[in-house]
Every structure is written in structure tokens, then in C-alpha cells.
Amino acid sequence: MDDIVFQAMAKWPQVPHCYGWLGLDARGNWYLRDDRAQAAGLFPQSKGSLLTHDKLIGFIHRNYASDPAGQWYFQNGPQRVYVELEATPYVWRLGADFSVTAHTGELARPQRAVLDEWGRLYLETDLGFGLVHTLDMETAADAVQTGLWVPETEQTRQLPQRFGYVRSPQKSRRAVA
Secondary structure (H helix, E strand, C coil): CCCCHHHHHCCCCCCEEEEEEEEEEECCCECCCCHHHHCCCCCCCCEEEEECCCCHHHHHHEEEEEECCCCCEEEEEECCCEECCCCCCEEEEEECCCEEEEECCCCCEEHHHHHECCCCEEEEEEECCCCCCCCHHHHHHHHHHHCCCCCCCCHHHHHHHHCCCEEHHHHHHHHCC
């Protein structure tokens, strides 16, 4: 995390958490979900506004993490902004050499491949669990065909529990309340 974020957290330790205002889609795009988007429904049915400002996106990427319950968030200064996930905490992009890069720009080392009932490919890596970007499925198929990755099969609904992430902290919060 950025030093300025740590300083803000120390200065204002009691800032309430924020839910429902930020979403990550299955292609690694960030969406700001204002009151209007939230009133229209949960993410991803109501996505909100696509973030396109490179410096803001870079700030989110540098300050993106998960809590012990597997809820992903962006630490925005002293405020923790929980992220609604369309699919997984990471979206992987693949290089021609089968290198794996997260939507955050971090390089990852694959440890396991998983294929769901819809034919979507996921990778568990040293960074965490994520979905392979749809534009990279041809490269992913080559990795599977050469035996580099041998996918296990799993039902989509089982993935969050098996790999320890929460798709909707907002929905989980409502269920507890």
C-alpha cells in the first residue's frame, strides 16, 4: 500500500467501511457505483460508471487487498472500500510465453488451473485466485493442450468457498444484519 494510505489510516483509524460503491467486472474493469447505480440493483446487473482515469486505477491497484474473511477492498486513505466482484478477485492476462499478469499489473505464478461448467478457466496463483480474461482463452487452450496446465473441474458456485473469497461483501453484510 502507498505510504500516504498508511498515514491516513493512522491519523483517522475509525472511518467507517464503504460497501457497494466499487465493482470489478470479469474483464478486470473497475466501476464506480453511485447512489443511482446501487438503487438500480446489485453488481454486476447494475455496473455503474466505468473508471478510465489511469492514475486513479493505478492507485486502486496499489491499494487492493483482502481481509481475513476473503472480502476484497480498496484502501482509500483511511476508508476501506469493499469491492463487488463479478467473478473473482483477479482477472489474468496471458502472454504468448504463458506468463500470467493480474489486472493490477502484478506478475503471478500459476499453481493450479480450474475449469467450470461453462468452460471458463481460472488460475490459482501465488497472488490468489482469478479468472482468465476472455481475450486470452486461445493462449490458455494452448497451455492446456501442451500439458502446462491440467484443469480440475469445479462448479462455479463452489469457487468462492473453495478459494476463500467473497463476491459481494455488500450482500454478505445485508445477510448478517
